[in-house]
Amino acid sequence: MKKYRGLIFVLPVIILVLFIVVLPIITMLNNSLRDVRFGFEKNPAFTGLKNYLDLLEDETFIDSIGKSFLWTAENLLIQLTVPLLLALLLNRKGRFYQFVRSVLLIPWILPMVVVSIVWRWLLEPNIGYVNYLIKCLGLSLVNFLGSTSLAFHILVLINSWHFIPFGTILMLAALSTIPTSLYDAAKVDGANSFKRLIHITFPLIGRIIWFVGLLAFMWSFNTFDLIWLTTQGGPANSTMTLPTYIYKLAFKTYEAGKASAAALISTLILIGVAVIYFIVFTPREKKGVA
Amino acid sequence: MTLKPSLFPREFTFKHYEFIFFTRYPSKDFPQNVVNSLIVGILASAFANFLAVIGAYGLSRYPFPGSDIFSRMLLIIYVLPGIPLLLPIYSLLARMRLTDNLIGLILVYVAINTPFAVWFLKSFFQAIPVELEEAAKVDGASSFRAFVSITLPMSLPGIVTTFMYVLVTTWGEYSLAQIIITSDWKKTVPLGLATYMTDQYIEWGPLLAATTLVVVPIIMLFLPFTKQFISGLSSGALKD
Numbered sequence A: 001m002k003k004y005r006g007l008i009f010v011l012p013v014i015i016l017v018l019f020i021v022v023l024p025i026i027t028m029l030n031n032s033l034r035d036v037r038f039g040f041e042k043n044p045a046f047t048g049l050k051n052y053l054d055l056l057e058d059e060t061f062i063d064s065i066g067k068s069f070l071w072t073a074e075n076l077l078i079q080l081t082v083p084l085l086l087a088l089l090l091n092r093k094g095r096f097y098q099f100v101r102s103v104l105l106i107p108w109i110l111p112m113v114v115v116s117i118v119w120r121w122l123l124e125p126n127i128g129y130v131n132y133l134i135k136c137l138g139l140s141l142v143n144f145l146g147s148t149s150l151a152f153h154i155l156v157l158i159n160s161w162h163f164i165p166f167g168t169i170l171m172l173a174a175l176s177t178i179p180t181s182l183y184d185a186a187k188v189d190g191a192n193s194f195k196r197l198i199h200i201t202f203p204l205i206g207r208i209i210w211f212v213g214l215l216a217f218m219w220s221f222n223t224f225d226l227i228w229l230t231t232q233g234g235p236a237n238s239t240m241t242l243p244t245y246i247y248k249l250a251f252k253t254y255e256a257g258k259a260s261a262a263a264l265i266s267t268l269i270l271i272g273v274a275v276i277y278f279i280v281f282t283p284r285e286k287k288g289v290a
Numbered sequence B: 001m002t003l004k005p006s007l008f009p010r011e012f013t014f015k016h017y018e019f020i021f022f023t024r025y026p027s028k029d030f031p032q033n034v035v036n037s038l039i040v041g042i043l044a045s046a047f048a049n050f051l052a053v054i055g056a057y058g059l060s061r062y063p064f065p066g067s068d069i070f071s072r073m074l075l076i077i078y079v080l081p082g083i084p085l086l087l088p089i090y091s092l093l094a095r096m097r098l099t100d101n102l103i104g105l106i107l108v109y110v111a112i113n114t115p116f117a118v119w120f121l122k123s124f125f126q127a128i129p130v131e132l133e134e135a136a137k138v139d140g141a142s143s144f145r146a147f148v149s150i151t152l153p154m155s156l157p158g159i160v161t162t163f164m165y166v167l168v169t170t171w172g173e174y175s176l177a178q179i180i181i182t183s184d185w186k187k188t189v190p191l192g193l194a195t196y197m198t199d200q201y202i203e204w205g206p207l208l209a210a211t212t213l214v215v216v217p218i219i220m221l222f223l224p225f226t227k228q229f230i231s232g233l234s235s236g237a238l239k240d
Helices: A002-032 A050-057 A059-090 A095-104 A112-122 A129-136 A151-175 A180-188 A193-221 A225-230 A242-251 A256-280 B015-022 B030-061 B067-079 B083-095 B102-127 B130-138 B143-154 B156-172 B175-180 B189-197 B204-239
Strands: none
Touching (some): A050 A059, A059 A193, A059 A256, A112 B156, A112 B189, A112 B204, A151 A193, A151 B204, A193 A256, A193 B204, A225 A242, A242 B083, B015 B204, B030 B102, B067 B102, B083 B102, B102 B156, B102 B204, B156 B189
16 A cells, blocks of 8 residues: 555645546536436436537538647647747857847746736737738738637637747747757757757657647647637638637527537547657656757 | 827826726725736645646656556547536536635646646656665665655756746636626726726726736746747647
8 A cells, every 4th residue: 555655745736637627528528418408307208319410510610620739739839849939049058148048938928807907908000000900011911810810820820929928938848848969969060950850859859749739739729718809710611720610609699408418529639639748758658868 | 089090108197097996896806906907816826736746757757558548638639628618617606506616616726737847847857867775775866865855856847847837828818717706895806807897988097007907917927938838838748
């Protein structure tokens, strides 16, 4: 029994996880198989897979899955490349760089409500600064968040802007663990800076890139606050991602059964991604990379 | 609209700040929102950290079969709950009669943030040599005494950093709060700000004044801890 002594210490954490993740998932599964409107009725009728079949015929739902994957893909692309470039630029010693590193994190700690307010204000079609600048250039005004073709991509940019500091900080941390002697040795051997990047930097920080990618994936896939506080899934459902649609089903149109079915699908996608990540990066198989 | 946009304000005024402080009606009571957010944030952060210190200490000093995978999973558990879990979490709270209740909100925040806090603090505890505690035990101190007088003070920077982090994130949390809290006088700051945004006509003046008042303390509170936060996060992520 002594082997399991540590379990006593984490017991409260386990209970909390049961409460916040495991029980909700069980509730979700149960609700998804029943005829519920609000989600907490007593003894609702069992309807089998009806909610799932309804979802399959729901065009908004099918579209929202596609939108969510596009949303996640666009976000991942920006949230992996920009932090990597920034980290390579900022990986230098000196007071200035240290200062930049501290200040860099600020956008990330800003609450999403604040981010949404500020960007909605900047992009406001009549009084926003962005349109003011566009007008100065002699171009016609753009209603960024009211456009079915633009709103989605503008929100991707705002969401990425919020995440980039966090990704950059993690990648910088990984870069700073690479001893400079490695680069010097490669230089002596005649490797140019591109070759040093490919053969030294990437292999050594590969794990952290995957780690940042995992967090970027989970957070992007789950993005709700930003979308809800700026476009509410509109205009014309052009920003209706899966979480936004689940929210609408659960709390606006009161179709809790359908919402639970969609929520379970969404949760399974995220758990699936996490499982794949863990299979690829089991600690026992990792090679001697710090 | 007759107003022309301009890059710099035409006139400086404090009237919007006056408005959010002194014009108080139930749906827009900014000072009350701030008080609620502080109560919720501080209590949630304190409880989460208390449980996390115990958990992280256990994981770093008494590893059990599977404890490695367990601590790596904690971060996933932290990022997993999103909108999909909102409705079931709400119905669980409803069954416990804790909806529209700040205690319910605190409970949910503690549950969400504790896994992250454990994951974060574990690397701080691991950085402290076990030998120090063992030396104290040789001198006759109990395990608990050794923990309180040696390990705890040495990991204080980590604890303060997680405390700040949880405080800052709960201070700004929106989606859970707006489902759980419905009464105007129980609303937290993000909900207060959102009431300005859902109006047909957005009053940008008071909204931006309130936003500034929300952002400035966050930056002031968090900035001194960024270095600690970055090093804690990095060591957690690099070891993971």
